Amino acid sequence: MLAELRGLNEECGVFGIWGHEEASQLTYYGLHALQHRGQEGAGIATKNGKGLLVKKGEGLVNEVFSGDSLKGLTGNSAIGQVRYTTEDGRGAENVQPLVFRSTTGSMAIAHNGNLINAQELKESLEKQGSIFQTTSDTEVLAHLIKKSAGGALTQRDRVKKALSMLKGAFAFVLLTEEGLMVAQDPNAMRPLSLGKLGDAWVVASETCAFDLIGAETIRSVEPGELIIINNKGLQSDRFAEAGDRAMCSMEYVYFSRPDSDIDGINIHMARKRCGKQLAKEVQIEADVVTGVPDSSISAAIGFSEESGIPYELGLIKNRYVGRTFIQPTQAMRERGVKLKLSPVQQVVAGKRVVMVDDSIVRGTTSKRIVKMLRDAGATEVHVVIAAPPLVSPCFYGVDISTDSDLIATGRSVEEVRDLIAADSLTFLSAEGMLKAIGRSPEMKNCGQCLACFTGEYPTEIYADTVLPHEKELSR
Template identity: 95%
Template sequence: MLAELRGLNEECGVFGIWGHEDAAQLSYYGLHALQHRGQEGAGIATKNGKGLLVKKGEGLVNEVFSGDALKGLTGRSAIGQVRYTTEDGRGAENVQPLVFRSTTGSMAIAHNGNLINAKELKENLEKQGSIFQTTSDTEVLAHLIKKSGRGALTQRDCVKKALSMLKGAFAFVLLTEEGLMVAQDPNGMRPLSLGKLGDAWVVSSETCAFDLIGAETIRSVEPGELIIINEKGLQSDRFAEAGDRAMCSMEYVYFSRPDSDIDGINIHMARKRCGKQLAKEVKIEADVVTGVPDSSISAAIGFSEESGIPYELGLIKNRYVGRTFIQPTQAMRERGVKLKLSPVHQVVAGKRVVMVDDSIVRGTTSKRIVKMLKDAGATEVHVVIAAPPLVSPCFYGVDISTDSDLIATGRTATEVCDLIGADSLTFLSAEGMLKAIGRPKEMKNCGQCLACFTGEYPTDIYADTVLPHEKELAR
């Protein structure tokens, strides 16, 4: 739905390329494809024969790299990131890639995810003399690599040792003077794919970036895997044994673009199957089905096909409203839904409407959309959600850090329905979602993280990641 209005955001998207003369330009296009994963900052670092170069700033990709901004980024390899930030992570100093220079060599790092033991690691590093310049978890890895370099360890061994100390969800791309390194956490909680463009290697949070630049998708980066790409080619190593696979379910439900694939499963088709499964689980008498743009459209189409209720564009998204229209004041945020969405009166007037959405977070936006549809003449509005209710906070990089943000926590579907003013409210069952997405059945939870739906976390939760009133929930 409208992430900037609901407070449901993912932590970033990363991109990397090795061995192409247009590395910076291709990274620019790759970041454009990943723009939905973060709109508050963007950056690209390249490697040429003289070292590492970086250009980054706050804003959208085309704002940061306007004019001749890319001309100075020379070299045949690059990494980049688009960034979404929480309140604690705002500021130009946190925009990535972060570049670290030392007498033993330079390094640029970009990261997607969240380290649940970051505070503990920072405290230990500071006791050893480290001084941090940002509030980003990403900087922890650089300090750990440097600390691991004492003795006769190779750079690869230093990186492996440092990565093995991290807990949580992470997908890293590192650019050094020796090569490009790519790492995925042991549970594989964040999407990260490997591709090929001619003789060049590319890596991206989503495969839609490969399609834009004309690259071929090769495979997903494996949990606990460290890939090293340099002049010798591509080598696969491990910094940790693979744990239980736990890909974030919200990637399929909401975050990823419909044209992306995760582990060979297309996002649009997965969402469409979720809509079909939802129609099997609930029987509603209605005249029209509509989806909340954009991430709910696929599920709405599936619901319509399975239920036999016609699908129509009952809500239209205004794609030309700038971010500043919904940021400055609470009063402007209150008007955000009307700025972003408009009902099609002739579609919904006098009709019983099924409104399909991907999730409900705080419920305030859902309430406004239900009211908008009824004000446009809908006689009934039945809300169906193509995912289970969000009842638990996420500590792995999704901006749901407290259960008090979640309207479904401690409430029944009937109670939530009354709060948003709908005529009925139905959530897709967890079993139905897993079946519809279609990941391997032999994996625990089909290889998905269900923590925000069940409160069962795939890793240990460290005390410093949990607010006091939530510690009991996270046990």
């Protein structure tokens, strides 16, 4: 399960709104809806006609914005972010939005994703005199915009020029004193949607944020698109030609909330269809199907419906324990797994159990859950995974940055089964996953990034994105 991930690098949630008198309050609610995307930091920046205001801090949304803290964030436009950080990116200075002030104007930036050429750009900028205050990739964009200032270039042109130099997966929201800018990478690898609330425009990483504030979903932001929203309305521009759409498959498998839609595809229904497809690809004789809460429940229901094996709540999640993959250290994850799940003994005792999960990363958590079910009296535990095996590192924001993080790399399915001590182990085929999600077969990669399953990356991978020991392995 993705609880075994060491963490996420820039896997965050962003929100923006232009033209509403309750901008900061609506951003607060929008960030609540996106809280699952990051639990270590939150921030909001607003524009009030006199400049940009910002409040941010480490912790959950309701911890950072407690009491009357929103009252000072006046204005009719705002952006916000919930953040997860790796150990290298921890610290209050990296919490976004980042605000940059200069004699030519102020700008606030929030970002979801990972720039694969960030180090190369930082080194070049430092040689030109730039001094970085954070370790965040987000700051790179601000420096690039500033370096292009002057001459006859408009602010829009400067932003376009800077964005065109970025490589990787990114969804940016930028707030200035003149407008709100929204940018999506040329492959649309991170989710970003546009909505409308009355006369106000809103953007968010997931459409569940629109549902919470009562906004209407308009569309997904297009690959390579730059949207400019100001008092004149909304204008769509382009900073790069659209590449082959390659939305992160893990958004469908795990990251996104079940009530969100990506490119018009509902996450719950996609996961449910994956479960149905999985049941078509494997024949198991069992007494009960259960899913690992929460992201696997939809697939477990689909597996049950297609196989005819009854679905039961065989595992219960402690709602007062955060997602274990959000925890930044291995020791905290170890304790988190034990606190997070409890088997329902009367459901699984004496039964042949099908345990549906979204993925297996390291295998340690899967092994513990299998043992947990056996200790509760399950006579057999059959593990079925509603995604293909994870065999390759990700350099686009998910912190599976080396092969050593992945139990399936270099091992057969039977070897992985033996390591997690299950009676059987089955993964959904890549073809079955794409078919179930509903991607068009005419699109390259069917519109999704499959790199972690296939090792085929949709962009060039720069040398500075690969860890040192990974470089040694590739020689």
